[in-house]
Amino acid sequence: MDVSTSLQVPSIATFSHKNSLIQKPFSYNSTRVIGFTQFEHVKIVSKKVKFYPAYRSLVVRATKENDDGHISSGGSGDQSIPEDGSEGTNRGKLDWRTVRASFVARKEVLVVDSESKSQEGVSNISSTPLGSKWAHPLFAPENGCVLLATEKLDGVRTFERTVVFLLRSGNKDPRQGPFGLVINRPLQKRIKEMNPTNQNLATTFADCFLHFGGPLEASMFLLSTGESSKSLGLEKVIPGLCFGARNRLDEAAGLVKKGILKPQDFRFFVGYAGWQMDQLREEIESGFWILAATSPNLIWENLSGSSSEGLWEEILQLMGGQYAEISRKPKRNS
Numbered sequence: 427m428d429v430s431t432s433l434q435v436p437s438i439a440t441f442s443h444k445n446s447l448i449q450k451p452f453s454y455n456s457t458r459v460i461g462f463t464q465f466e467h468v469k470i471v472s473k474k475v476k477f478y479p480a481y482r483s484l485v486v487r488a489t490k491e492n493d494d495g496h497i498s499s500g501g502s503g504d505q506s507i508p509e510d511g512s513e514g515t516n517r518g519k520l521d522w523r524t525v526r527a528s529f530v531a532r533k534e535v536l537v538v539d540s541e542s543k544s545q546e547g548v549s550n551i552s553s554t555p556l557g558s559k560w561a562h563p564l565f566a567p568e569n570g571c572v573l574l575a576t577e578k579l580d581g582v583r584t585f586e587r588t589v590v591f592l593l594r595s596g597n598k599d600p601r602q603g604p605f606g607l608v609i610n611r612p613l614q615k616r617i618k619e620m621n622p623t624n625q626n627l628a629t630t631f632a633d634c635f636l637h638f639g640g641p642l643e644a645s646m647f648l649l650s651t652g653e654s655s656k657s658l659g660l661e662k663v664i665p666g667l668c669f670g671a672r673n674r675l676d677e678a679a680g681l682v683k684k685g686i687l688k689p690q691d692f693r694f695f696v697g698y699a700g701w702q703m704d705q706l707r708e709e710i711e712s713g714f715w716i717l718a719a720t721s722p723n724l725i726w727e728n729l730s731g732s733s734s735e736g737l738w739e740e741i742l743q744l745m746g747g748q749y750a751e752i753s754r755k756p757k758r759n760s
Contacts, residue, residue: 521665523570523719530562559724561744564717567595567604567706570664572725574716574738580758584641585699587738587757590715591648591725593661593669596703605700607646607669609729610737611638617694626679631689637729639695646671647678648693650726666722693729716752718745 564571573590580586589610596604618632639646649660649668660668660678670678681687701709709715720741728737742753 523664524556524721527560527562527719527721528556531556531560559721559740559744561718561720561724561741563745563749564719567592567710567717568719569593569595570667570719570722571595572609572718572720572741573606573710574718574741576713576716576752577755577758578712578714589737589741590640590699591663593663596701596706598703600702603700603702604706605642605698607637607639607648607695607698609637609725610735612636612735613638613696624675626675630679630682631692631694634689634692634694637693637695638697640697640699642698642700644671644698646695646698647675648695648726648729649678649687650691651687652691664722667726716742716749720744 567573569592571592573592575585575588575590579588585608587610588608590606591609592604592606594602594605596602613636615636616632617627617634617636620636622628647670648663649670651660651666651668660670660674662668678687678692682689706715710717718741724737724741724744728740739753742749
């Protein structure tokens with residue numbers, strides 16, 4: 427890979443383009459904020475997601491026993507990603523991602539116990555709760571997963587040790603490739619310091635912090651709802667977290683003015699990261715990214731205030747094993 431850190435961030439305003447990480451590495455200059463006050467208009471179409479055939483995907487579906495003793499699963503088909511607003515109307519039900527994480531955690535306990543030939547661990551599996559913060563590896567990209575930059579991106583300023591929150595995992599349509607936001611690069615600035623021309627940004631969201639979201643030119647926001655996102659009409663990523671762009675800014679401000687949400691429920695990003703489907707697959711297979719699923723609070727709490735340092739290390743440590751070892755390695759010389 428031709429690694430260069432001297433190129434300028436390109437001017438790209440639609441999601442049909444890509445980072446071109448392998449062909450054209452980018453650098454990021456924190457003193458140059460592009461396109462934020464204009465909030466480039468984007469249109470996002472939600473589609474059913476097909477995973478890359480090169481990967482295996484762990485799918486966990488909630489099940490229940492019917493009156494006749496048969497087991498039925500929630501949802502239909504073999505989708506491993508629910509439709510928007512499908513987190514369920516019953517607040518007592520667990521998010522399928524949390525259910526999967528519990529299965530992964532139990533599997534790890536079983537493996538450890540098998541290696542130690544001890545029965546004590548098996549008897550305690552059901553009583554071992556999943557922590558409030560969790561992370562585990564994935565075999566395929568999915569909505570709401572994170573991409574963790576590996577040491578192969580050390581020296582590439584734009585993506586060095588970044589955590590990319592994947593908003594949409596994309597499909598084979600070149601106009602609907604994967605895209606997401608870098609979530610561990612705070613700009614140490616509030617919106618009002620950028621003298622925005624948009625009235626909502628200058629007033630309603632003036633005190634919100636800004637974050638660098640990626641090298642492609644389009645500004646976006648994340649929203650912590652704490653409730654079902656269906657009633658808000660915003661684009662859901664995972665339960666409790668939605669996103670939007672310029673076409674939803676007025677709507678978002680309206681929710682704040684009505685008292686439904688607070689400005690503190692929003693995080694604003696300058697730029698985003700995007701790929702074509704095959705491009706991201708190739709970068710993952712080439713070892714540039716580690717895929718992981720994480721608890722929603724792990725993402726949101728690290729975006730609080732103006733600091734999100736240490737998120738890359740924290741996720742890898744929660745994943746344990748070889749990933750925890752990666753988190754302790756020093757950066758490679760660029």
